[in-house]
Every structure is written in C-alpha cells, then in structure tokens.
Amino acid sequence: MxxxxxxxxxxxxxxxxxxxxxxxxxxxxxxxxxxxxxxxxxxxxxxxxxxxxxxxxxxxxxxxxxxxxxxxxxxxxxxxxxxxxxxxxxxxxxxxxxxxxxxVSEIVGDALWLTVLVNLAAVLFVYMVALPLGVISAARSETWVDYTAGFVGYLGLATPNFLLALILFYYGHKYLGLPIGGMMNPIYEGQPMSPGKVQSILVHLIVPTFVIGTSGAAGMMQRLRANMLDELSKPYVETAKAKGLSPSKLLSKYPLRMAFNPFVADIGNLLPAMVSGSVLVSVVLGLQTIGPALLAALKSQDQFLAAFVLMFVALLTLIGTMISDLLLVLLDPRIRYGAREG
Structure with missing residues (x-):
C-alpha cells in the first residue's frame, strides 16, 4: 500500500x-x-x-x-x-x-516507435555490456582484465558516435554484410508485421544499437567500477571474507547491491541522452527516427514539430526518472517513502 x-x-x-x-x-x-x-x-x-x-x-x-x-x-x-x-x-x-x-502526427507517427525501438535496444545493450564489465573490472582490479576493460571503456568514450557510425557504415557492410541505412528492407515498408519484417528490423538494429550504446556503456561501466571498488574497500567486506563467504556470493549479496543504486538511477538520464545523441547518427545512417525531423524543424523554425519532439524527449526523461525512483525504493531498504513524503 x-x-x-x-x-x-x-x-x-x-x-x-x-x-x-x-x-x-x-x-x-x-x-x-x-x-x-x-x-x-x-x-x-x-x-x-x-x-x-x-x-x-x-x-x-x-x-x-x-x-x-x-x-x-x-x-x-x-x-x-x-x-x-x-x-x-x-x-x-x-x-x-x-x-x-x-x-505533425503524420510526420512523427512511424518515427516515434522507431525511435523508442532503437533507443530501448541501445539501453539493453548498455546494461548488458556495462554490468558484467564493471563488476569484473572491480573484482579483478589492477589486473590485465581491468586494464583491458578500462581501455575499451575509454576508447568508447573518446570515439564520437557519428565517426563510429561512418566506420561501421563502410566496414560493417563490406566485411560483415550488415545492412546500412533505414530500419528495414524497403520491400517491407508499409507492409503489416510479419516474421520476415521482424527479422529485417532486428538485423538493421545491430549497427545503430552498437553505435548509440557504445559511449553510454563505457561511461556506465566506469561509474559502476568506481562504486564497486568503494564498496569492496569497506569493513563489512573484510568481515564477510573472514566468515568464509564465497567471492561470488560476497559480490552479489552486498557490494553489487549497494553499488547498483547509481546504476539504476542512470535510467532517468540514459533514455533522453541517447535520443538527443542519436540525431547525427540517424542522419548518417539514414534512420527514420525523430532525430532528422527535429534537426529540420529547428533549422526552419517549424515550431509545432520542434515543440512536440522536445516534449517527447522530456516525457522520456520524466518516465525514466520515475522508473528509476521506483526501482531504487524497491532495491535499497535504506530508502524510505516517509522521508520523501514528509
């Protein structure tokens, strides 16, 4: 209740x-x-x-x-x-x-769900990459595993998204046969959903998901590693070790749970950051998201279109923040409802 x-x-x-x-x-x-x-x-x-x-x-x-x-x-x-x-x-x-x-509804109709789809895929990519790498880097601190993960993280932060998009635009298509441009094969455009169309969308999602999610995954991995190292240095960890708790159980039961709070709190910032950061990527890769529409609207002072896209990004921010707040309340028993209501 x-x-x-x-x-x-x-x-x-x-x-x-x-x-x-x-x-x-x-x-x-x-x-x-x-x-x-x-x-x-x-x-x-x-x-x-x-x-x-x-x-x-x-x-x-x-x-x-x-x-x-x-x-x-x-x-x-x-x-x-x-x-x-x-x-x-x-x-x-x-x-x-x-x-x-x-x-405006006709312009953003298909672009809205494509934008949500691309960015949800990027968010899943961020968490699937950042969580294991951040934990492993902290658990194997100052080893080759930590240095390798750190190098990959800094490389992801230093490489601009649009440059990475251009690289994959060429090499991904040439050597891996990845489709570049658009969100599906043109033969499926305007067609009802089917297994072939779903498969085409999933294949086309590979490159934009990797490009948009790389920098977010790198930054989140570094934050999780820092939080984990801080928790691992606290006295309760030494006490748990002295009691004979296994390393895997020790990591999952205490330090990871405490270090996970900022990880969950980032949900509120991750979605809008990816939407705004994917504008140039959408232009480069020819994605039918709201990014190119926002860019055109701002350049031409098309106020209704620009205002709606900005409101959509704001709505994503607020929904993400609300979700992160609710998850934090469930995750951390130290957070009490009464402290917020009173």
Missing part, C-alpha cells in the same frame, strides 16, 4: 513537471525573432507572390499565430479553444508542420 501511494505521488509529480516543461519548451521555441510563416511571408512579399502571402496569412490565423503568446500556449496545449475549438496536445492534436506541409 505504501509503495502504491508513493507511485501515485511520483506520477502526479511527473505530470506537474511535464506541464512546467511545456511552458519552458514553448517559450524557448518562440525566443528567436519571427517564425516559419512570418519568415515565409517576408520572402514572398519581397518576390511579389501575393497568392503565397494570402495562404501564409490564412495559416497564421488558422493556427492562432496572430494571437498573444500566452493565448498561443494555452491553445497549443488544448486548455483554451482556438480557431478549431479545443484542439491541442491534450486532445491528441500535435499541430501542423509548415516545413513538410503535413500534420
């Missing part, structure tokens, strides 16, 4: 934080002077294209861009009726992309 109350409290906190973030996102998006339509109107007037100016002016009125900024915000969120009534984020209307001349 206590855990359910705490989970509900964290969920309400997440919603409140998301509302504050929406205000910040909207303000930041509107900080540069002008917008897509006002810039387009200035260009059309300079070239004497009256019909184009009339269409742009109509769009400004249709999407309430001619109203005060505070009214634009409440209409965008869906808390205030606009020219089309209550039609905003709360009602599932993400706005119109002026750059692509399509609803």
């Amino acid at each position: 206590m855990f359910i109350r705490y989970a509900g409290y964290r969920f309400l906190t997440m919603l409140l934080t998301l509302w504050v973030v929406s205000i910040l996102v909207f303000v930041i998006i509107n900080l540069p002077p002008g917008d897509y339509l006002s810039n387009q109107i200035a260009e059309l007037r300079a070239t004497g294209q009256a019909e184009g100016v009339a269409k742009a002016e109509f769009l400004r009125t249709e999407y309430a861009l001619d109203r005060p900024l505070w009214e634009q915000y409440f209409i965008w969120v869906g808390m205030m009726p606009g020219p089309q009534g209550f039609s905003g984020l709360l009602q599932g209307d993400f706005g119109w992309s002026f750059e692509f001349d399509r609803p």
Whole structure:
C-alpha cells in the first residue's frame, strides 16, 4: 500500500513537471525573432507572390499565430479553444508542420516507435555490456582484465558516435554484410508485421544499437567500477571474507547491491541522452527516427514539430526518472517513502 501511494505521488509529480516543461519548451521555441510563416511571408512579399502571402496569412490565423503568446500556449496545449475549438496536445492534436506541409502526427507517427525501438535496444545493450564489465573490472582490479576493460571503456568514450557510425557504415557492410541505412528492407515498408519484417528490423538494429550504446556503456561501466571498488574497500567486506563467504556470493549479496543504486538511477538520464545523441547518427545512417525531423524543424523554425519532439524527449526523461525512483525504493531498504513524503 505504501509503495502504491508513493507511485501515485511520483506520477502526479511527473505530470506537474511535464506541464512546467511545456511552458519552458514553448517559450524557448518562440525566443528567436519571427517564425516559419512570418519568415515565409517576408520572402514572398519581397518576390511579389501575393497568392503565397494570402495562404501564409490564412495559416497564421488558422493556427492562432496572430494571437498573444500566452493565448498561443494555452491553445497549443488544448486548455483554451482556438480557431478549431479545443484542439491541442491534450486532445491528441500535435499541430501542423509548415516545413513538410503535413500534420505533425503524420510526420512523427512511424518515427516515434522507431525511435523508442532503437533507443530501448541501445539501453539493453548498455546494461548488458556495462554490468558484467564493471563488476569484473572491480573484482579483478589492477589486473590485465581491468586494464583491458578500462581501455575499451575509454576508447568508447573518446570515439564520437557519428565517426563510429561512418566506420561501421563502410566496414560493417563490406566485411560483415550488415545492412546500412533505414530500419528495414524497403520491400517491407508499409507492409503489416510479419516474421520476415521482424527479422529485417532486428538485423538493421545491430549497427545503430552498437553505435548509440557504445559511449553510454563505457561511461556506465566506469561509474559502476568506481562504486564497486568503494564498496569492496569497506569493513563489512573484510568481515564477510573472514566468515568464509564465497567471492561470488560476497559480490552479489552486498557490494553489487549497494553499488547498483547509481546504476539504476542512470535510467532517468540514459533514455533522453541517447535520443538527443542519436540525431547525427540517424542522419548518417539514414534512420527514420525523430532525430532528422527535429534537426529540420529547428533549422526552419517549424515550431509545432520542434515543440512536440522536445516534449517527447522530456516525457522520456520524466518516465525514466520515475522508473528509476521506483526501482531504487524497491532495491535499497535504506530508502524510505516517509522521508520523501514528509
């Protein structure tokens, strides 16, 4: 019951934080002077294209861009009726992309699940690599195993993602036959899900998962190793050794459990960091994620598309943070609900 109350409290906190973030996102998006339509109107007037100016002016009125900024915000969120009534984020209307001349929902529809799929695969890769390497490095400290793992970790941190993508783009395809570009074979695009399509997606995931997850795995491995070494140097470890506890049981029962807290807490930062860090990788590898759409929207001041993508990244951050908080409460008995509620 206590855990359910705490989970509900964290969920309400997440919603409140998301509302504050929406205000910040909207303000930041509107900080540069002008917008897509006002810039387009200035260009059309300079070239004497009256019909184009009339269409742009109509769009400004249709999407309430001619109203005060505070009214634009409440209409965008869906808390205030606009020219089309209550039609905003709360009602599932993400706005119109002026750059692509399509609803934002159509542009990001497939890209959203592909983005989630790529980054979830990268997160699994990070944990599958960082956990064993971090534990082994700490348990075999100052041995060739530790030095080798450390070298691999520093190499992963020092290599830019886009450079690693370019290397695998060439050598992975040439020597390993890995498919490069896109998230599936073109023959499966627009087709219903099938075993062949699933297999094609999984094969295409190999390169982006490795590229996006390498730096995250390297950093997390180093943090886990440092935490493990700190725990292994504490007196209770020597006491457990003196009692005859086996090395494997000693590592899993006490030091690993205590060192795992920051490992779990990183979930909140890992997902959004990978989404933002995969923008260039998506461009290089031709992935149909939201990264290229965000880049195009920011360059052209396509405010509705850019704002939605930023809100999506913020939502991932808040969901990851909430999950990490709930897992920490379950993992570490030293964390009490009452300390947070009181």
